Amino acid sequence: MSFFERLKKEASAEWRAYTEHPFTDGLADGSLPEAAFRHYLVQDYLFLIEFARAYALAVYKSPGLADMREAATGLSAILDVEMNLHVELCAGWGLSPDDLERAAPAVEVLAYTRYVLDAGMRGDLLALKVALAPCVIGYAEIATRLAARPNASATTNPYRVWIAEYAGAPYQAVAANARAHLDSLAERYVTPARHAELIAIFKEAARLEADFWEMGWRAGPA
Numbered sequence: 001m002s003f004f005e006r007l008k009k010e011a012s013a014e015w016r017a018y019t020e021h022p023f024t025d026g027l028a029d030g031s032l033p034e035a036a037f038r039h040y041l042v043q044d045y046l047f048l049i050e051f052a053r054a055y056a057l058a059v060y061k062s063p064g065l066a067d068m069r070e071a072a073t074g075l076s077a078i079l080d081v082e083m084n085l086h087v088e089l090c091a092g093w094g095l096s097p098d099d100l101e102r103a104a105p106a107v108e109v110l111a112y113t114r115y116v117l118d119a120g121m122r123g124d125l126l127a128l129k130v131a132l133a134p135c136v137i138g139y140a141e142i143a144t145r146l147a148a149r150p151n152a153s154a155t156t157n158p159y160r161v162w163i164a165e166y167a168g169a170p171y172q173a174v175a176a177n178a179r180a181h182l183d184s185l186a187e188r189y190v191t192p193a194r195h196a197e198l199i200a201i202f203k204e205a206a207r208l209e210a211d212f213w214e215m216g217w218r219a220g221p222a
């Protein structure tokens with residue numbers, strides 16, 4: 001079993017609560033209230049800015065050049081690809097870059113991004129990549145599951161663009177790469193004594209991802 005599979009297995013309750021949150025089902029069938037999605041989009045932009053900072057920390061925390069380049073590629077994937085797609089997606093929802101940058105971060109954004117940055121600052125590159133894994137790899141898994149649903153790509157589903165973006169080949173390749181790199185770091189740096197620490201970080205990050213969906217979900221009409 002790969003290291004990533006092992007993490008998922010150990011954190012199966014947290015993983016399910018995150019990847020099968022009702023918010024995601026609302027995206028799949030188009031039933032998610034628009035206010036919930038709009039709130040999520042604004043907060044996700046603020047999240048991505050801090051997430052880019054965590055990748056920058058991964059560059060710094062890299063023991064060697066190959067790890068450094070991998071982290072730099074991840075940083076560029078966020079700053080140059082994912083954030084541009086996000087701005088485009090937001091424009092379609094009537095949200096300008098100004099609207100996005102003026103927003104105040106929700107406590108769920110602060111809690112999650114500070115947690116990941118802290119795990120990286122006090123730990124090594126592996127601890128940081130474990131904290132990042134639910135975000136990067138989780139979204140790829142969620143979108144693949146949603147894309148297989150009957151209404152996911154229907155023109156009547158307002159969330160089809162979001163699903164297609166994360167289920168699409170470029171994002172899936174980013175996630176596959178992150179997964180392979182995590183497994184290779186684990187081969188180099190995991191010791192039995194570290195398992196509990198790393199599983200705890202993974203569980204916490206998955207829990208904070210579920211809280212992120214919950215934040216969006218609460219912004220929808222009751």
Ligand SMILES: Cc1ncc(CO)c(N)n1
Nearest residue numbers: 044047134135136139212
């Ligand atoms: C909250 C959150 N987690 C993961 C991703 C994927 O990058 C995202 N855009 N937002």
